[in-house]
Amino acid sequence: MKYVLMFVDSPQFAADLAAMDEPERNRAYARVQQWFADHHDKVTHHAYLMPPDTATTLRLDRGEPLVSDGPFVEGKEVVSGYAEIEVANLDEALRVASSWPACPVVEIRPIAG
Amino acid sequence: MSQPTYAELARVVRDHAGRLAASLVHLVGDFSAAEDLVQDAIEAALTHWPVEGIPDRPDAWMYTVARRRGLDQIRREQRHRRKLALVAWPAEPPPEDRLRLIFTCCHPALPRAAQVALTLRVVCGLTTEQIARAFLVPEGTVGQRITRAKRKISDAAIPYRIPSADELGSRLSEVLAVIYLLYNEGYLSTVGDQVQSRDLADDAEFLAALLHQLMPTEPEVAGLLALIRLHRARTSARFDRDNEIVQLQHQDRSLWDHRAIAAAGRLIAQAAARRRPGPYQLQAAIVACHAEAASWEETDWTQITVLYDLLLRLAPSPVTRLHRAIALRYVSGSSVALADIDVLAGELDGYHLFHATRAELFRDLGDATQARTADERALALATNPAERSLLRHRLTWG
Numbered sequence: 001m002k003y004v005l006m007f008v009d010s011p012q013f014a015a016d017l018a019a020m021d022e023p024e025r026n027r028a029y030a031r032v033q034q035w036f037a038d039h040h041d042k043v044t045h046h047a048y049l050m051p052p053d054t055a056t057t058l059r060l061d062r063g064e065p066l067v068s069d070g071p072f073v074e075g076k077e078v079v080s081g082y083a084e085i086e087v088a089n090l091d092e093a094l095r096v097a098s099s100w101p102a103c104p105v106v107e108i109r110p111i112a113g
Numbered sequence: 114m115s116q117p118t119y120a121e122l123a124r125v126v127r128d129h130a131g132r133l134a135a136s137l138v139h140l141v142g143d144f145s146a147a148e149d150l151v152q153d154a155i156e157a158a159l160t161h162w163p164v165e166g167i168p169d170r171p172d173a174w175m176y177t178v179a180r181r182r183g184l185d186q187i188r189r190e191q192r193h194r195r196k197l198a199l200v201a202w203p204a205e206p207p208p209e210d211r212l213r214l215i216f217t218c219c220h221p222a223l224p225r226a227a228q229v230a231l232t233l234r235v236v237c238g239l240t241t242e243q244i245a246r247a248f249l250v251p252e253g254t255v256g257q258r259i260t261r262a263k264r265k266i267s268d269a270a271i272p273y274r275i276p277s278a279d280e281l282g283s284r285l286s287e288v289l290a291v292i293y294l295l296y297n298e299g300y301l302s303t304v305g306d307q308v309q310s311r312d313l314a315d316d317a318e319f320l321a322a323l324l325h326q327l328m329p330t331e332p333e334v335a336g337l338l339a340l341i342r343l344h345r346a347r348t349s350a351r352f353d354r355d356n357e358i359v360q361l362q363h364q365d366r367s368l369w370d371h372r373a374i375a376a377a378g379r380l381i382a383q384a385a386a387r388r389r390p391g392p393y394q395l396q397a398a399i400v401a402c403h404a405e406a407a408s409w410e411e412t413d414w415t416q417i418t419v420l421y422d423l424l425l426r427l428a429p430s431p432v433t434r435l436h437r438a439i440a441l442r443y444v445s446g447s448s449v450a451l452a453d454i455d456v457l458a459g460e461l462d463g464y465h466l467f468h469a470t471r472a473e474l475f476r477d478l479g480d481a482t483q484a485r486t487a488d489e490r491a492l493a494l495a496t497n498p499a500e501r502s503l504l505r506h507r508l509t510w511g
Contacts, residue, residue: 001270089272090222091280110269 001110002044002086003093008105009080031101039085039096046083077105084111117167122159123312127319129172130155130238133179135210138273144217145263146186148235150179155238211236212275212327215320219288220271227262228291230255236323237316247313248298285328289337289393292320296341317341332384336394339377339384343400346373357506358499362409374404395424414443431460435467447477465494469504 020028036043052071059066071078080103087093090108097106117125130151137147154175168174218231233239233247241259245252265271276284299314321338328334350368353359381397399420406412421437435454442450451474454467461467472487485508492504 089270089274090220091272091274091276094222095280 001089001093002084003090004109004111005083005085005093005097005100006079006107006109007081007083007100007103008077008107009103010077010105013103028102035099035101036083038099042085042087042096044084044086046081048081049079051080052078079107116164117162119163121167122162123315125162125167125171126155126158126238127316129175131211131214131236131323132172133175134235134238135214137179138214138217139210144266144273148263150183150186151175151235151238152240153182154178155240159240208327209275211323213273215288215324216275216284217266217271217273219284219291220266221284221287222269222271223262223265224258225291225294227258228287229294230258231262232291232320233295233316234259236320239316243312285331285333288324289333292317292324292337292341293393295320296344314341314345318345330387332387332389333391333393335380335384336391336397339380340393340397340400342373342377342380343397343404346370346377346404352499356499358503360503361403366408369404374401377401378405390423390427392424392428395420395427399424412443414440418444431457432464432466435461435464435470439470442474442477447474450474451478463494465491465500465504467491468494472507 017025017028036046053069055069055071057068057070057072059068085093085096087096090110093108097108100106133154134147134151137150138144141147141150157178158171158175162168215232215236218235219228223231230244233244234241239247241256242252245255248255295313296317299312299317318338318341321334321341325331325334325338347364347369349370350364350366351359359365377397378401381394381401384394385398399417402413402417402420417440418437421433421440425433425437434457438450438454441453451471454461454470454474457467468487468491472484472491475481475484475487488504488508492501492508495501495504
């Protein structure tokens with residue numbers, strides 16, 4: 001069963017990260033690296049996304065295609081990256097996700113088909 | 114065979130439906146398909162048994178119906194063919210199967226309302242209609258909740274398993290929360306005209322007892338079972354002939370089931386011996402203090418206050434603090450208790466018992482005007498008819 005883990009950042013998390021000094025931030029990144037190393041047998045694909053101000057949204061349901069700036073979801077919490085994992089079931093996906101050392105919210109969605 | 118009463122019927126269905134569901138899910142390996150078969154068997158039982166009587170082996174009877182229906186499905190549906198073809202009657206499913214069933218129904222990835230509906234339906238064997246009636250929601254809503262939940266179980270691959278030791282704590286508390294919610298709904302219904310909905314309290318006790326039988330070493334499970342049994346042991350004294358609430362201090366204690374109270378006390382002691390205290394054990398111990406007191410005057414309020422302090426440490430909540438203040442009134446006096454709950458005004462302003470408690474404390478202190486204002490506020494917020502009646506009575510005569 002394949003799932004996508006969507007890593008969601010909050011303003012608080014971004015502020016905390018910004019407030020860190022260099023070595024502290026490097027340790028935070030190292031924890032993320034470690035997490036990927038620990039789960040390398042399950043993670044089939046992953047990517048870190050550029051910040052939401054780099055997003056372009058295209059609406060196709062308004063007659064003319066409508067291009068606008070920013071993410072589709074105008075929330076304070078934004079998806080900052082994702083990983084595709086392959087595990088047996090939701091409990092195993094939960095176990096993998098619960099050790100995620102970075103941003104505060106992870107949405108877990110099964111991949112259809 | 115004599116015609117069974119509804120209560121007997123409900124009990125037999127409940128005892129066997131969960132067992133049938135457990136073995137079928139295990140055998141079929143598909144939650145949804147198995148659950149449909151069980152529902153058919155339950156509905157057939159509810160149609161035939163009131164007329165024909167309860168068969169000698171209700172489990173075999175229900176299995177026969179499920180199997181017949183399963184065979185029909187094999188003919189009709191390619192999808193289930195392979196799985197259903199394997200189904201054979203197990204003498205008795207291993208107990209873990211029913212545990213798996215409960216943990217699957219109460220999986221935290223399902224919304225609470227769905228956990229409740231699914232548990233009642235799959236483990237207790239209630240029909241969609243019965244669940245809808247118990248919660249006063251449209252049958253279609255319950256049906257939808259169940260359908261969505263079953264789809265999520267299969268689409269998101271919620272496993273049919275008992276959580277491992279490291280996950281068990283939080284997963285078990287999810288299960289206990291569902292049972293406790295069912296019990297509270299049955300104990301004092303918060304909706305509609307029914308004062309008590311006894312069926313749900315029955316189901317909650319059944320589930321707690323089943324869970325205790327399946328997990329005898331879990332002290333919080335024992336605590337919840339004791340808590341439910343202690344409350345139920347006092348049921349016959351809680352309402353008078355006109356269905357009005359009789360408050361604890363005015364209850365006829367000879368109407369309490371003292372054997373059940375003693376048995377619950379032993380259960381609490383056994384759980385406490387495992388030295389893993391938890392909120393349900395502490396709540397049960399508090400209720401036991403009341404149940405074991407020979408009279409209202411002999412209530413051990415000091416002990417009750419101590420237990421509330423422990424409970425507040427494990428599970429801080431403004432409602433618990435409010436209850437502690439009620440005990441504190443008898444230990445330290447009404448003005449101390451009043452000062453203690455005044456700080457909760459912000460959080461509990463919308464809770465009728467907060468205002469009802471303040472009213473009582475003001476009455477103790479001889480402030481009739483403030484007592485009346487607080488009672489009026491409580492009445493405006495209360496929804497249960499018996500509680501409303503009590504408050505109205507107090508406003509008229511108090």
